[in-house]
Amino acid sequence: MESTEREHTSGAQSSAAVMAAGWTRVGEREWVRVEQPCSVNLGLIIGEERALVIDTGAGPRSAGRHLEAVRLLTDLPLVAVNTHHHHDHALGNHALAGAGVTEFWAHQGTIDALDQNGEAQRSLLSEEDGEPEMRAASGPGTRVxxxxxxxxxxxVDLDLGGHQVTLMHLGRAHTAGDVVVASGPILFAGDIVEQGGHPQFEDAFPDEWLRVLGKIIAIDELYQRIVPGHGTTVDADEVRAHYHRLARAIQVADTALNEHESDATKSIPVLPFGPVQSRHLLNRLRDTRAGAL
Ligand SMILES: [Zn+2]
Known part of the structure; x- marks a missing residue:
């Protein structure tokens, strides 16, 4: 990997404005900021010729705020990637397209989910999410x-000019179409890793998710910092802890499904996640193993 001493931020912008916009620098070229709704982590990797936006927010308002923040750091042309299809990560695409972004990457499973059932993601937006136009499907930047x-x-290796990043699908996990982004020693993991909150299983493949976390910790010497989809940046030890927690949860859920098939929800109080997530975990474990998904 090429290293450079060049300052990648636009000289015209003060670091105070960058901080006020909520940016945290996580690597030489890697940045992250929290956007609403859902306190989602939106990433940015700045090359010499273009920059990669990682996840786009939930509609034109969040995407617009993010774009404004991005322009404090770089004037370069932008490419975007969706780590998966969930509304807080992917419904800002149309607004970015309106701002001139033409290249959007995602796993085929994410493309299919947005193509075939994107309105389901729109329907998840509530009044409190602050995206009234997206919710009403009315106005610029509101298409899925x-x-x-x-x-x-x-x-997929993406050349940002003087810096290459790699988009990888390590298997089905939080959804059928998760993509992680490796940039030097930084890994943007999307919702495969959540910090400060429970993992979300409603579209998950729990057994495969465990294998994907296993792959990340198997190559942990490559990554100094892992940026989760929500929460603060973690290290490989924390991903290892996630792995063990999920392994334990699957074991408990397994026993419950085997012993009380009619009422596996009895295991919910002993699962290491909240009741909603635990219920989804049980349902998805049962359905994925039955081959229904
Ligand atoms: Zn998600």
């Missing part, structure tokens, strides 16, 4: 826009 470029099982 599936990404234009697909990541498959082979990693």
């Amino acid at each position: 826009l599936p990404p234009t470029h697909a990541v498959t099982s082979s990693p």
Whole structure:
């Protein structure tokens, strides 16, 4: 990997404005800021010729705020990637397209989910989410826009000019179409890793998620910092803790499904997640193992 001493931020902008916009620098070229709704982590990786936006927010308002923040750091042309199809990560695509972004990456599973059932993501927006136009499907930037470029099982190397990042699908996990972004020693993990909150299982493949976390910790010497989809940046030890917690949860859920098939929800109080997540975990474990998904 090429290293450079060049300052990647636009000289015209003060670091105070960058901080006020909520940016945290997590690497030489890597930045993250929290956007609403859902306190989602939106990332940015700045090359010499273009910059990669990681996740786009939930509609034109969050995408607009993010774009404004991005422009404090770089004037370069932008490429975008959706780590998965959930509304807080992908419904800002159309607004970014309106601002001139033409290249959007995601796993094929994410493209299919947005293409075939994107309105389900829109319907998850509540009044409190602060995206009234997106919620009403009215106004500029309010279409559900599936990404234009697909990541498959082979990693995709994106050249940002003087810096290469890799988009990888490590398997089904939080959704059928999760993509992680590796940039030097930084890994943007999307919702495969959540810090400060419970993992969300409503579209998950729990057994495969465990394998994906296993892959991340198997290559942990490559990554100094892992940026989760929500919460603060973690290290490999914390991902290891996530792995063990999920392994334990699957074991408990397994026993419950085997012993009380009619009422596995009895295990919810002993699962290491909240009641909603635990219920989803049980349902998804049962359905994925039955081959229904
Ligand atoms: Zn998600």
